Structure formats: structure tokens, C-alpha cells
Amino acid sequence: MMGWNGLLRKEWAVMRNSFIAFIVIFIVIAVSSFTPLAVGGKFDQIEITNMFSFLQMYFGALLFIHSLHTDMKQPDVWLHSPASITRLLGSKMLMVLLLVVLSNFVWTGIGVVAYFIGGFEGVIPGWPNLLKVFLLSTFAISASLPIWVIYRILSAKIGWLAIIVLLIFFFFGSMVWGIIEVIWGEMGPDVGSLVYILLSIVLFAGGAILLDKKVRY
16 A cells, blocks of 8 residues: 555545546536537637636645545544655645546547537647646645645644635735746746746645644654
């Protein structure tokens, strides 16, 4: 169970139902978004792309937190595991990113069907869009880790007031995200991608260290 294969199997068991529910919801939203095209309605490619991107980003972060919360209900299984914190958290992130990639395949499949059935151009996501979804999901997961750990620590000390502090972190996190998006737009995808990757590494490592020292023991 402590090997990567065993940990990934465990994460799949935890995330499977949530992933299936998300895919069903994702398909319903996608079909309802493309339906107006069949009767001559307008199609805003940027709006649809952003909507799908945000859905997958938030899905990845929530799925990661769901897995962490589930493990906290069974501390003897995870918190006292001989596996390193890097492997434990890494398996969660890896599984979530794999599921995000699978949801991108679903998105692409819907786009292909919409194109061949209705001739709707601009529906199939391009490589830049898929890359950005992957980066956004990685960033969202990495940012959610330290925020969740801080919330766990504060909730044990100040109770429901920790939610207020959590909202403050979300506010500043949104500002940082906006700054990165400006960098992406002004300096291009290469620089923007590098910033996303570096910040993701810092946030994930910081959250892992804090979890290991303040929550795990």
C-alpha cells in the first residue's frame, strides 16, 4: 500500500464517485452550452473555454481537498503512515491531475462530436487551452494545500472564526492569480507557464512542510 501503485489505487477509490459525478455534470453543462448553436444561436468560444477551464480547475482543487478531508477521518491509515509526506501528497496530486486530463479528453470528445454533427467550429479545445487548464489545476491544487492546512490549525484554536481568515486568504489568492494572468497576457505563455510552475512548487512544498509539522504529528 505504501508504493505508488497502492497509493494511487487508494486515491482512485476515494475520488472515483466524485469524478463520475463531475463528468456527468460536465457533459450536461457542455450539451446545454452547445444546444443554442443548433438553432442558430451565438457561440462565444472564449466564454465557453473559460467556463470549462474554471470548472476543471475548481474540480481539481475540491477533489484534492476532499481526499485530504477523507484521510483525516482515518488518521491511523494515513497520518501515521511510514510513507513520506511527499509520496502521500504527491499521489493525491498525481491522481487528481490524471482525472483532470481525462476530463479534458471528455471535453475534446464533446467538441469533436459537436463539430462533426453540427459543423460547429471553435468547439474543440486547442493545445494552448489544454496546457493552461493543466497549469491552472496544478496551481489551484498547490494553493489549496497550505490554505487547508492553515484552516485546520486555526479551526482547532478559534473555531468558526477560521472561516473569516480563510476568506482573506482566498481574496489574496485571487489577487495573485490575477497578477499571473496579467503576466501571461503581457509576456506570453512561456513566462506565464514558468510563473505558474514556480508558484505551484513553492505553495505545494510549503503546505506539505506545514502539514507534516503542524497537523500530521
